[in-house]
Amino acid sequence: MKKQVWIVLTDGFADWEASYISPELNKPEAGYQVRTIALDKAVKTSMGGFDVLPHHTWAEACEKGNDPAMVILPGGTSWLAEVNVPIRELVRHCFQRGIPVAAICDATTFLAKHGFLENHKHTGNTLGYLKQGAPEYRGERLYVEAQSVCDGNLITANGSAAVEFARDILKKLGVLEGEALEQWFHIAKHGFLSA
Template identity: 50%
Template sequence: MKKEVLVFISENFADWESAYICAELNKPETRFIMKTLAVKKNPIKSMGGFTVIPDYSIAEIPTHFHMLILVGGTSWMKRENDDLKQVVDLCVEKGIPVAAICDASTFLADKGYLDDIEHTGNSLPYLEEYAPGYKGSDRFIEKQVVSKEGVITANGTSAVEFAREILKYLQVMQENELEEWYHMFKVGFYK
């Protein structure tokens, strides 16, 4: 049986930030299947104009899932996703890894999840301005993506790096395959 990986989506979510990782994890030969999670089960429109009907609402989250992926979008700054805190708390309690990119990392910072572990985000000044509850500035690392203690954080310009780090964490590919995959999507065929 395949292990579910949940991708949290919200109105005007940044669809490209999860595109690479979802496509790879959802392949038939992996041991994973992607499912979408939202605050409510209403249809959600992405920044790119795709309408998605979530598989789960927060109220009906499955009892077992393998990872939670949070993608950016404009709803984070409007505080429309604050109910997600209960799901992240569940992940912390059960040791389920959480991966967040762009303003989803800002959400984790604001809610205190990044105070005591190394992490990244859009930038340190950005987190300090837009995450009023953030107290982890001494743990901020200026990198595209940081993985520490089951928490993967990335800035909004690193969709490929974000996917690579999740693939590495979940051991989906051998290291040489993963580097070839990364090179293909970061550089392409031609220089």
């Protein structure tokens, strides 16, 4: 049975930020199955105008009794809205159970706002942006100026780093490694392989 990777959808989610990783995880040989989850079963409209019906609510997914192999939080326009605050419980559940969490763009600001970046090296859109969006944030000593940062079971990336984000997820989940991973990254980032 394939292990599930949950992608959390919110209204206004950044559709491209999970677009590099999803097809790679869904390949038969990867051993994973991508499932979209949300706080409710309402259609979520992405920043690009795609209407997506989530596979499950978080409650439904948990009722099935299987934790995911990873939870991915794409960025988007509504992460700081009150309606999304309950997602912190999903993140807390993952941290407590050692389930990797991967967040990109404004989802990193959400993590900062709820105290999840204070014990791990991380990145975000910028340090100033994290502080502005999350005045409660106290993790600046661990902030790294990088496209994507992996520290233990936490992957964070800035909004311009969808390919780097996907590379770090592929590596963390053991889907690709070594030369195969580097080739994938080079093709996805540059469109070709050097001779």
